[in-house]
Amino acid sequence: MEDDAPVIYGLEFQARALTAQTAETDAIRFLVGTQSLKFENQIHIIDFDDENNIINKNVLLHHAGEIWDISASPADKGVLTTCYNKSECPRVLASISLSDNFYIFDFISSESRVLTCASVWRMPPEWESGSHESPDDSSNSPQTLELLCHLDNMAHGNVACVLWEPMGNGKRLISLADNHAVLWDLQESSTKATVRYSSATLEGKGQLKFTSGKWSPHHNCTQLATANDTVIRGWDLRSMSQIYCIENAHGQLVRDLDFNPNKQYYLASCGDDCKVKFWDVRNVNEPVKSLEEHSHWVWSVRYNHSHDQLLLTASSDSRVILSNMVSISSEPFGHLVDDDDLSDAEEGHQEEKSKEPLQDSIIATYEEHEDSVYAVEWSSADPWLFSSLSYDGRLVINRVPRALKYRILL
Amino acid sequence: NDSAATKTAPKSTIYPDADPAPKRRVHGMLKLYYGLNEEGKALGQAESLDPCDINGPHFDPELYLNKLRKECSLGELVDQEACMVKQIRSLDSDMQTLVYENYNKFISATDTIRKMKNDFKKMEDEMDCLSTNMAAITEFSARISGTLQDQHAQITKLSGVHTLLRKLQFLFELPARLNKCLELQAYGQAVSAHRRARCVLQQYSHMPSFRGIQDDCRAIMDQLAQQLRQKFRDGGSSAKDLSECVELLLQLDEPAEELCDKFLSHAQARLEADLQGLEAELRDSTSSAVVKASSPVIIGSPAESSMSATNPFLAPSSKTDILEFIDRGCNEFVSNLCLVIASYQELFINRLQEGDLATKNIPQMASGKLHTFVNSLAARYFSLVERRIQEEKGVGDNSLLVRALDRFHRRLQAVSKLLPGSAVPSQGTEIVVQAARERIRQYLSALQTFYLDSLTDVRQALAAPRLTVGGAAGAGPLLGSGAGAKDAPPSLPDLLSSLSTSILNQIKSVLASVHLFTAKDITFSNKPYFKGEFCSQGVRESLVVSFIKFVCQSSRQFCESAGDRGGSTPPALLLLLSRLCLDYETSTISYILTLTDEQFLVQHHTPVTAVTVLCAEAREAAQKLLNHYVKVQGLIISQMLRKSVETRDWVNTIEPRNVRAVMKRVVEDTTSIDVQVGLLYEEGVRKAHSSDSSKRTFSVYSSSRQQVRYAPSYTPSAPMDTNLLSNIHRLFSERIDIFSPVEFNKVSVLTGIIKISLKTFLECVRLRTFGRYGLQQIQVDCHYLQMYLWRFVSDENLVHFLLDEIVGSSAHRCLDPSPMEQSVIEVICERG
Incomplete structure (x- = not known):
């Protein structure tokens, strides 16, 4: 059977930030944040109609600045956070005197005017109804995000990313800023954020900076993994202390990491050495497995939420690769069918299937992009669907090949 | 008609019997004489009964005549008559000729018969005379024998008595004679004398006088046996004496088994002594081997490997080398063993097979004993030899070992000749084979060590220039390659060639050493193992x-x-190894294997690794090394670029006056890499670029494009134009794989490195925000790179494209994008 063709959507601006609307489990919806220094930045809400292969978009304005990272609340559809560069008028910025603890590593430029902040926003409630009927009007009166609160970061530096508590109630956040990991509590309908605990601080020689992080969904959400330079560290959020450290996880910078949703000790990481590595955090000396399929830096790695053998990676070689890592998934021998489900007639058939489990393999390489792909995300509603975003503003929605889908399901 | 008849009639009257019947009878007799019976004729043709057949036996002239007269015309008759007359005439002449021819024969036959009659008469007379003479002789003879008969009987009797008397005298003198023999130690004589008398004495022992003699003899013989046994036991005597002893004892009916045991145990004592001597030597050499091991074991050069046993280099402190050891073993132990075997066989097996003892299965018993004896001793000897061989760890001089093994093996052949069924020679061969296997293992590990050591040397040589760059180091530290008068370090090609030459020489010398095992004059070289498996598998x-x-x-x-x-291996080493592997792939492997196959004519038909498989492996290794080299070098440059982008505040930078030092460094490094790679790899193919692809045309081209690309993109009316051009460009250009495999040439390698570097530059730029001057600085830097990098790559468009991307991206990331004038950029870049 023919697989559906990819659906492509183009943004006017360059973009790096992409997320699925985590709290939405019915509609396939992605949020994209644009990067433009000159124009008003936007958040595109991409609705994908699976049956008709149609994309509906809504645009919200993001006045604060160009968006480097975006993440949606796991509990409230309307709430999201962005990390953005404040790009205010240089003259104004120049007059602001800055404290010492800010931009420490860039000491020469004491009058620096670029700062990455993070804020929590709420989408205007009427965006859905307002723009649907007349898409042409949306450009005329794009609506604006409603600011809930700043994750005030003046003390901590540039925010690299903001993490929501996975499957939480949308009240807890972690922001990674320079060398600090700060845990926030949102209060009073998310309009006020307070630092809940003393933050964890990365210490060491030179200016260490978090590049990326992931909140583990396991262990009651008490663990956090962060990446800085070539090192991956695990943190216990209760004590804010380090619990493990994978030195030299990659030959070069670690760009992203992701937890296996079903196996609590397993995580995947990717980096500038073109590799994707799989780790068992109980053994930090050797990766469980290592893939080298991309021909340039790998920027993003994502486990499928339901079937953890499926793994997406995005790279600046303009490719997205979907791999099937059966051997280290939670279902290494294929989908185990309950005996109750089997009628006698089917039994032989099933046995035959289970006898030849899928091998670790590359399922597909998606080459629809023509620029570096910095972000890739699975849909939160349909586990067989994902989108990828390249720097030139092209969003591509793809599906897992049907043959494989049926193979996993049946 | 009538005339014809009348003419025939007178003719027939010539013969006396005109009647046809008697005439026919005469014919028949003649026919009988000449063996022409009528049946012979009948065989030829059916006898015709036709009376008209003129040649037939039943011919009737009347009938014939009548028939002719009736049937033929006159002309025919006349013809017939003429023909017949002609025939008759020819027959007559034939008959005449026959008679003339045979006439002489009849005459001579008659003469002969007459002569014979006379001769026989004379012979008859002579025969009569002979018979009378014979009768007279018979009569005389009878008379003589009659007279002589009495005297003859008397003489016979007398001679019988004489013999008996002599025998009796011998018996009576026997004890005295035996005693005398005993005194003179002439044991052999004594035994033979006693043997002669023994049966007689035995037979007449019932007579008292004989009994006395017998007792005396027995006592003396016991004493003699005692003495012999004593002598046998003492063992000081030579092997020949010993065997004589045994021989005599056997004749004295000593039990053979006991003698075997005694003989063997006696021999064992002596062989033990030999073995102990060997063992003591082994212990000595073990202690000295410790000393030897502490000194570095170096593989000799080919010249050294041909050195003789006196090689002081191999075992300077060892008292004995293996050849001496084996020599001693052969000369003492093996030759003694052979001697023992030979005399034993002579005594107990060959001799007894002839004698009456053979019936008692003694030869079998004896040879069984011998085999166990030989096997147990040989086993000990072998274990000693094995221990000694194991101590031969130094791989310097193989000829010594081979000669030792050869001698060892050769001497064992003597045993196999003496003792055909013995397992000893095959065990010996097994030891030799084992030693050869072990030797190959040692050579392999020696080669490996040598290779790794050479690599370390190369590494040092590569590192040396950096250390002694100011110092006036004379020649290259490792190989003293003739770099020349300058204090230049050994260049990469020199290092490569010296490395590969030294490895090749090493392989050759090892092959030469190993080849000794199969030399023609070595006894074990024609064993099946050395002919087949050793060559192919070994x-x-x-x-x-x-x-x-x-x-x-x-x-x-x-x-x-x-x-x-990253970077634990110097990149130059990677490059060098890659070239080495590539050389191996193209020529060296096949050369080495051909060399091997030639030296060791492989007759074994076990499958061997094909040249192509090895070549593929080498090529793969070369490819991997080169890829890795590109990656490492690319990363080094990438790191510089990344640092330079990440650590600068691009928003607040000042107006560009110069090209940043980093860019110059990048170009310098790229140039030096270019030189480095150029030393080892060929230029490679560039995409043909137009003759006018100088920097000027190029910069105009690129600057115009840049203008087009980002000037309009910041007008609010057309935000989509931003990427239009680059997108179109992408549509028509191939996708660039950054870390992709490279080809084995300089251009490809450099292209790979530059690709990696520029892509890093691009990605880093995209993560920063630029001010006006930041952008301008990037413009300057890119233009500078453009000026220098295009010449290194296979397709200059690639560099253009990536640099355009960089400038374009930084323009996008610029807060105040006002690009610098192209002419200003050029001025800055040209200023350097």
Whole structure:
């Protein structure tokens, strides 16, 4: 059977930030944040109609600045956070005197005017109804995000990313800023954020900076993994202390990491050495497995939420690769069918299937992009669907090949 | 008609019997005489009964005549008559000729018969005379024998008595004679004398006088046996004496088994002494071997490997080398063993087979004993030899070992000749084979060590220039390659060639050493193992192929171990190894294998690793190394670029006055890499670029494009134009794989490195925000790179494209994008 063709959507601006609307489990919806220094930045809400292969978009304005990272609340559809560069008028910025603890590593430029902040926003409630009927009007009166609160970061530096508590109630956040990991509590309908605990601080020689992080969904959400330079560290959020450290996880910078949703000790990481590595955090000396399929830096790695053998990676070689890592998934021998489900007639058939489990393999390489792909995300509603975003503003929605889908399901 | 008839009639009257019947009878007799019976004729043709057949036996002239007259015309008759007359005439002349011819024969036959009659008469007379003479002789003879008969009987009797008397005298003198023999130690004589008398004495022992003699003799013989046994036991005597002893004892009816045991145990004592001597020597050499091991074991050069046993280099402190050891073993132990075997066989097996003792299965018993004896001693000897061989760890001089083994093996052949069924020679061969196997293993590990050591040397040589760059180091530290009068370090090609030459020489010398095992004058070289398996499995597979595989393997490890940590291996070494592997792929492997196959004519038909497989492996290793080299070098440059982008505040930078130092460094490094790669790899193919692809045309081209690309993109009316051009460009250009495999040439390598560097630059730029001057600085930097980098790559468009991307991206990331004038950029860049 023919697989559906990819659906492509183009943004006017360059973009790096992409997320699925985590709290939405019915509609396939992605949020994209644009990067433009000159124009008003936007958040595109991409609705994908699976049956008709149609994309509906809504645009919200993001006045604060160009968006480097975006993440949606796991509990409230309307709430999201962005990390953005404040790009205010240089003259104004120049007059602001800055404290010492800010931009420490860039000491020469004491009058620096670029700062990455993070804020929590709420989408205007009427965006859905307002723009649907007349898409042409949306450009005329794009609506604006409603600011809930700043994750005030003046003390901590540039925010690299903001993490929501996975499957939480949308009240807890972690922001990674320079060398600090700060845990926030949102209060009073998310309009006020307070630092809940003393933050964890990365210490060491030179200016260490978090590049990326992931909140583990396991262990009651008490663990956090962060990446800085070539090192991956695990943190216990209760004590804010380090619990493990994978030195030299990659030959070069670690760009992203992701937890296996079903196996609590397993995580995947990717980096500038073109590799994707799989780790068992109980053994930090050797990766469980290592893939080298991309021909340039790998920027993003994502486990499928339901079937953890499926793994997406995005790279600046303009490719997205979907791999099937059966051997280290939670279902290494294929989908185990309950005996109750089997009628006698089917039994032989099933046995035959289970006898030849899928091998670790590359399922597909998606080459629809023509620029570096910095972000890739699975849909939160349909586990067989994902989108990828390249720097030139092209969003591509793809599906897992049907043959494989049926193979996993049946 | 009538005339014809009348004419025939007178003719027939010539013969006396005109009647046809008697005439026919005469014919028949003649026919009988000449063996022409009528049946012979009948065989030829059916006898015609036709009376008209003129040649038939039943011919009737009347009938014939009548028939002719009736049937034929007159003309025919006349013809017939003429023909017949002609025939008759020819027949007559034939008959005449026959008679004349045979006439002489009849005459001579008659003469002969007459002569014979006379001769017989004379003979008859002579015969009569002979018979009368014979009768007279018979009569005389009878008379003589009658007279002589009485005297003859008397003489016979007398001679019988005389013999008996002599025998009796011998018996009576026997004890005295035996005693005398005993005194003179003439044991052999005594025994033979006693043997002669023994039966007689036995037979007449019932007579008292004989009994006395017998007792005396027995006592004396017991004493003699005692003395012999004593002598046998003392063992001081020579082997010949000993065997004589045994021989005599056997004749004295000593039990053979006991004698065997005694003989063997006696021999064992002496052989034990030999073995102990060997063992003591072994212990000495073990202690000295410790000393030897502490001194570094170095493989000799080919010249050294031909050195003789007196090689002081191999075992300076050892008292005995293996050849001496084996020599001693052969001369003492093996030759003594052979002697023992020979005399034993002579005494107990060959001799007894002839005698009456053979019936008692003694030969079988004796040879069984001998086999166990030989086997147990040989086993001990072998264990000593094995221990000694194991101590031969130094791989310097193989000829010594081979000669020792040869001698060892050769001497054992003597045993096999003496003792055909023995397992000893085959065990010996097994030891030799084992030693050869062990030797190959040692050579392999020596080669591997040598290879790794050479690599370390190369590494040092590569590192040396940096250390002694100011110092006036004379020649290259490692190989003293003739770099010349300058204090230049050994260049990469020199290092490569000296490395590969030294490895090749090493392989050759090892092959030469190993080849000694199969030399024609070596006895064991024609054993099936050395003819087949040793050559194919041993030398070819275990040694040569394993080494080549090891080279590839260890080269590949350089890529893997250094992969993550980065730069633990100097890039130049990677490059050098890659070229080495490539050389191996193109020529060296096939050369080495051909060499091996020629030296060791492989007759064994076990499958061997094909040249192509090894070549593929080498090529793969070369490819991997080169890829890794590109990656490492690319990363080094990438790191510089990344640092330079990340650590600068691009928003608040000042107006560009110069090209940043980093860019100059990048170009310098690229140039030096270019030189480095150029030393080892060919230029490679560039995409043909137009003759006018100088920097000027290029910069105009690129500047115009840049203008087009980002000037309009910041007008609010057309935000989509931003990427239009670059997108279109992408549509028509091939996708660039950054870390992709490279080809084996300079241009491809450099292209790879530059690709990696520029892509890093691009990605880093995209993560920063630029001010006006930041953008301008990037413009300057890119233009500078453009000026210098295009010449290194296969397709200059690639550089243009990536640099355009960089400038374009930084323009996008610029808060105040006002690009610098192209002419200003050029001025700055040209200023340097």
